[in-house]
Amino acid sequence: MSKTSQQIAEICGVSRGTVDRALNNRPGINPETKERILKVAEQLGYRPHFLAQSLVKGSTKSIGAVLFDINNRIFPQLVNAIETRASELGYFLYLTLTNKDPEKERECLQHLVDRRVDGILLLSVNKGDDFERFVSKLGVPVITFGNLVSDEIPYIWVDDRKAIRDAVKRLAALGYEEIIYVSPPMALSGRTNLYAVEQRHAGFRQAIAEAGGALSADLILHKGYLEEIEGLLRKGSKRKVILCTSDKYALKVLLHLKKKGIRVPQDVGLMGFDNIDTLEYITPSLSTIAYSADEVGTKAVDLLVDRIAGRNVPLRTMVPHEIIEGEST
Amino acid sequence: MSKTSQQIAEICGVSRGTVDRALNNRPGINPETKERILKVAEQLGYRPHFLAQSLVKGSTKSIGAVLFDINNRIFPQLVNAIETRASELGYFLYLTLTNKDPEKERECLQHLVDRRVDGILLLSVNKGDDFERFVSKLGVPVITFGNLVSDEIPYIWVDDRKAIRDAVKRLAALGYEEIIYVSPPMALSGRTNLYAVEQRHAGFRQAIAEAGGALSADLILHKGYLEEIEGLLRKGSKRKVILCTSDKYALKVLLHLKKKGIRVPQDVGLMGFDNIDTLEYITPSLSTIAYSADEVGTKAVDLLVDRIAGRNVPLRTMVPHEIIEGEST
DNA sequence: CTGTTAGCGCTTTCAG
DNA sequence: CTGAAAGCGCTAACAG
Numbered sequence: 001m002s003k004t005s006q007q008i009a010e011i012c013g014v015s016r017g018t019v020d021r022a023l024n025n026r027p028g029i030n031p032e033t034k035e036r037i038l039k040v041a042e043q044l045g046y047r048p049h050f051l052a053q054s055l056v057k058g059s060t061k062s063i064g065a066v067l068f069d070i071n072n073r074i075f076p077q078l079v080n081a082i083e084t085r086a087s088e089l090g091y092f093l094y095l096t097l098t099n100k101d102p103e104k105e106r107e108c109l110q111h112l113v114d115r116r117v118d119g120i121l122l123l124s125v126n127k128g129d130d131f132e133r134f135v136s137k138l139g140v141p142v143i144t145f146g147n148l149v150s151d152e153i154p155y156i157w158v159d160d161r162k163a164i165r166d167a168v169k170r171l172a173a174l175g176y177e178e179i180i181y182v183s184p185p186m187a188l189s190g191r192t193n194l195y196a197v198e199q200r201h202a203g204f205r206q207a208i209a210e211a212g213g214a215l216s217a218d219l220i221l222h223k224g225y226l227e228e229i230e231g232l233l234r235k236g237s238k239r240k241v242i243l244c245t246s247d248k249y250a251l252k253v254l255l256h257l258k259k260k261g262i263r264v265p266q267d268v269g270l271m272g273f274d275n276i277d278t279l280e281y282i283t284p285s286l287s288t289i290a291y292s293a294d295e296v297g298t299k300a301v302d303l304l305v306d307r308i309a310g311r312n313v314p315l316r317t318m319v320p321h322e323i324i325e326g327e328s329t
Numbered sequence: 330m331s332k333t334s335q336q337i338a339e340i341c342g343v344s345r346g347t348v349d350r351a352l353n354n355r356p357g358i359n360p361e362t363k364e365r366i367l368k369v370a371e372q373l374g375y376r377p378h379f380l381a382q383s384l385v386k387g388s389t390k391s392i393g394a395v396l397f398d399i400n401n402r403i404f405p406q407l408v409n410a411i412e413t414r415a416s417e418l419g420y421f422l423y424l425t426l427t428n429k430d431p432e433k434e435r436e437c438l439q440h441l442v443d444r445r446v447d448g449i450l451l452l453s454v455n456k457g458d459d460f461e462r463f464v465s466k467l468g469v470p471v472i473t474f475g476n477l478v479s480d481e482i483p484y485i486w487v488d489d490r491k492a493i494r495d496a497v498k499r500l501a502a503l504g505y506e507e508i509i510y511v512s513p514p515m516a517l518s519g520r521t522n523l524y525a526v527e528q529r530h531a532g533f534r535q536a537i538a539e540a541g542g543a544l545s546a547d548l549i550l551h552k553g554y555l556e557e558i559e560g561l562l563r564k565g566s567k568r569k570v571i572l573c574t575s576d577k578y579a580l581k582v583l584l585h586l587k588k589k590g591i592r593v594p595q596d597v598g599l600m601g602f603d604n605i606d607t608l609e610y611i612t613p614s615l616s617t618i619a620y621s622a623d624e625v626g627t628k629a630v631d632l633l634v635d636r637i638a639g640r641n642v643p644l645r646t647m648v649p650h651e652i653i654e655g656e657s658t
Numbered sequence: 659c660t661g662t663t664a665g666c667g668c669t670t671t672c673a674g
Numbered sequence: 675c676t677g678a679a680a681g682c683g684c685t686a687a688c689a690g
Contacts, residue, residue: 052667381683
């Protein structure tokens, strides 16, 4: 079926070494024979055998991505950015999905290494010393994002903590007196890697502390948030706003409030986080915290390729965030 | 860094052949030496070199996906289904994105073949005899979906034509007398592969013909659909409904109508196609045509793996569709 | 039951 | 400037 450099050599009556010199324009070859070889290669439709090349060169020009969160709506943008940048830099992308299964995540990582990817991008559900060691021992460069795995492994993301603090300040400035913070994933705290979610949470507590009594806060850290919100809204007379750890929850809240006839923002304010593209179609438009998933993906690949090339990269890289003022606050 | 079967052989004082027999539990080996070898392999943390294996076996256990449409919201579901099924069947997924660039699509296909993927899943933007030939000559099994490339290449998707006809019948049954069909991508007809979009369009025309004068139809096949819709809504007194070639356009229309104070469904009905998951958060809930992206992805992989195994597969596979009655009609 | 040999297709010395 | 040979790590066929 496919042609080998050996065949070209035979046809041209030269050795494989010479063919190789022609094909990879390496010095030390007569321009005329080179010309001849290239012509024959062209005619045969010769294509180098990538596996064989990789085997001898020790580099596959491929990177692996290990992701858990297909439901997170920034997924398409992230994957798009990663693939696009990788492709620009000459790398192919192995995509592996873990569906939040810690064991599967380890397997994916191991398999990628078995396939000799040059580097790995990791959005992890695992955490802890044991896992840190596992990742360190893989023997290939790893860049993490979304959830931190180790202080020693480069991490890129938005500054969740500061972002929430900025949001709280903004809400205070808008005149809100009570903030209902909704972060259902926190219920899983300790059992799974929730670094980003926890950073947001920590940012919120800090912001409230900084407000020094000017703001009161309610924390809802479980699945039954819709009911609990309703209860809270009935109490007291402070101007209230609901701040959700991600747009996904904010949208569910919005839907629920609409059903109950509670008006946003007249009766209560609402704010999300992520600026997922679904928001484009939502009324009233949702206030949220935006950052560029494109930038995260693109830079993550850049960092990884730098590491692959043996260059040092910063252990923490933060992409900028921005408060989007929608109609919901 | 990483251990080779050679090293195990030396440590155990046997030959590589024997090590191979132990590792791949092939017959013809003394259980005790096998035991010994496996133990050493375990201790060394031996992992077979996948590239070397692939090189000699001629199979990489990887498949490639070539997609153009990251914006289409069924993308995450599709990719998820594909990766999940591939993984279950022991295959790794190379994801390549073309951003609707025909030349890039060809490159992606060629590169995947260079990397010796065992098979390819293709959602194509290219079409035509030339491209058909190109794909046929790749030398690996290809399964297409979404857009048909050739009658000879297996294709899996929803029956777009029938789906639209079912939708039109349903709209007629609901008492609508005039249907505004919105399909902006059709403006590119001829220049790019729009098979699915064209099938939907053809289905619409057929349905209108079948209705034999009971229904009147307006076709909007360009970007300026919002303005044109407004114009059409002002004319005549028939009960009107807007049928969009995909939910994405339906949502844009909905947003526009809300802004203009035109009520859905009281003033005009609205229906989409695809049942993208954004709809979950939309009010009024959108009527649409649903099909399972999961099923498309999963079955596409199954078909591909069948082809890789040399089995014959049907040239056309249709996944079922279903009309979803939302509040918008 | 085990060792040897010959590749898979390519790159990379080292001679000539 | 070119050829020959060794080797990447593994598998498979053939002896012993």
